[in-house]
Amino acid sequence: MPVSPSSSAQAAREVVAGRLRDLRREEGLTIVELADRCGWHHSKSSRIENALTGPTATDIRRWCAATNAPDQAQDLIVQSVNAESMYREWRHQIRSGLKQLQDSSAQFFRDTTLFRVYSSTLVPGLLQTEGYAAGVLRTAARFRELPLDDSAEAARARVERSRVIHEPGRRFVLLIEEAVLHCQMADADAMAAQLGHLLTAGALPTVSLGIIPMAARERAQWPRETFHIYDDELVSVELVSARVRIAQPSEVALYLKAFEELRSMAVYGADARTLIVKAIDVLH
Numbered sequence: 001m002p003v004s005p006s007s008s009a010q011a012a013r014e015v016v017a018g019r020l021r022d023l024r025r026e027e028g029l030t031i032v033e034l035a036d037r038c039g040w041h042h043s044k045s046s047r048i049e050n051a052l053t054g055p056t057a058t059d060i061r062r063w064c065a066a067t068n069a070p071d072q073a074q075d076l077i078v079q080s081v082n083a084e085s086m087y088r089e090w091r092h093q094i095r096s097g098l099k100q101l102q103d104s105s106a107q108f109f110r111d112t113t114l115f116r117v118y119s120s121t122l123v124p125g126l127l128q129t130e131g132y133a134a135g136v137l138r139t140a141a142r143f144r145e146l147p148l149d150d151s152a153e154a155a156r157a158r159v160e161r162s163r164v165i166h167e168p169g170r171r172f173v174l175l176i177e178e179a180v181l182h183c184q185m186a187d188a189d190a191m192a193a194q195l196g197h198l199l200t201a202g203a204l205p206t207v208s209l210g211i212i213p214m215a216a217r218e219r220a221q222w223p224r225e226t227f228h229i230y231d232d233e234l235v236s237v238e239l240v241s242a243r244v245r246i247a248q249p250s251e252v253a254l255y256l257k258a259f260e261e262l263r264s265m266a267v268y269g270a271d272a273r274t275l276i277v278k279a280i281d282v283l284h
Contacts, residue, residue, distance in 0.1 A: 010051065012083035017051040019076060020060070023067040024049075037066035055080060108230075109164045116229040116259055118175045122185065123194060126162045126172060127201050127209075132194035133158045135186030165207065172207045175262055177223055178214045181279035188283045195280045199273055210266030211275050220261040229255055 024034045024045075031049070035042035039062070047053035048063075055063070057077045064073040117124045122136060137151035137158070165172055181198075184191050202209035228236045235246040235255045246252060267275070 013051040013054060013080075016055070016076060016080045016083055017049050019072075019079075020055070020063055021049045023064065023069050023072070027067040027069075029067065034063070034066055038062040054083070057081075109161055110167075112230045113170050114231050115170070115172045115174075116256075117173075117227075118224065118259055118262055119180060119226045120177045120223040121180065121183065121226055123176065123180060123198065124174050125158055126165055127174065127198060128155075128158060128162065129190070129194045129197045130155050130159045131190030132186050135190060139185065165201070165204065170206060173210075173263070174207065175210045175212065175259070175266055177212050178275055179223075181211070181276060182282065192280055192283050195276050195283075198276050202272060202276075208268070209272060210263055210268050211272045212262065212266045213275065216265050220265055221258055224258060224262070227255060227259075229259060232256065 024031070027034075029037070031045045032042045035045045038045070038059075044053065048055050048059065057080075060076050060080060061070070061073045064070050064076065115126065117126065122128075123132060125133070128136070133155035134152055137154045138149065141149040141151045164170065181195060186194065198209065201207055226238045229252070230236070232252065233247065235252055237244045237246065246255070266272075
C-alpha cells in the first residue's frame, strides 16, 4: 500500500533533521549552546531538529560551522532542497497564475516517454478538452481565491501542453474511475464534448484508456488519490493543499504496484466505450 505522500515528504525532512541533530551531539553541544553559536534563539534549533521548520541554506552553513563540520554543509543543503521540493503547496505554485503553472511543466512532458495516470476525480489533464479544463481551472481559481482568474488562458495552455499525446515515441496508460465520467465540472455541452473526446482519444494507438466500473466486484484496490507516474522514475500526487513529488525507488515501486492492481480491474475497448456513451446519455 502506498504511504501517505505528505508523510513521505515529512520523512525526507526528518532525515536532514536527524543528520543535523547528530552533528550537534557529536560536538557535545546542547540545543542552547548550538543556538548561541549560530546566533539565533534555541527554539529555532529545536524546530529544525524536530523537522517542524525546514532549514535554509544559510541555517545549514551556520549549523555546520558551529559543529566544526563545514565540509558537510553542501551535501546537507542539497538533501534539504530535495526534501522541500517533494512537497510544494499549491499557493506557492500559483503565485504567477494558473497559466504559468501549465507552462512550467511543458518541457517536462516533452522529456517523458511513458506516462501512467490514475485519476479517481477528474479526466486526466492529458485528455481534457478546453471547455472541460476551463471549468476545472475556474473552480480551482475560485477555491484558491486568486486575485486574477486566468483559467481560460490556463485551459488553452493545458490543451496545448497535451498535444504531446500526438507526438511519436511516447506511450500513455491512463486509468479513471467510472465516477469521473459523471462528475460534471462544466456545463452539459462541454461535458458532452469532453466525453466525446474520450471516445476519440481512447482509440489512439499510443493511448491505453481503462475505466474502472463502479460495479466492479472484489476490488483489488480501493479508489486512491490521483497520481501520475513518469518513466518509472517520478510519482506526482495531488492533494488539496499541495503537490507531492516522490522519487525514492522503493516508494515509486509501491505506486507502480498499486497502478497495476488498479489497471487489472479496468475495462477497455468496447466495454470502456459503453460506459462513456452511457454517461453521455445521462446528460440529455
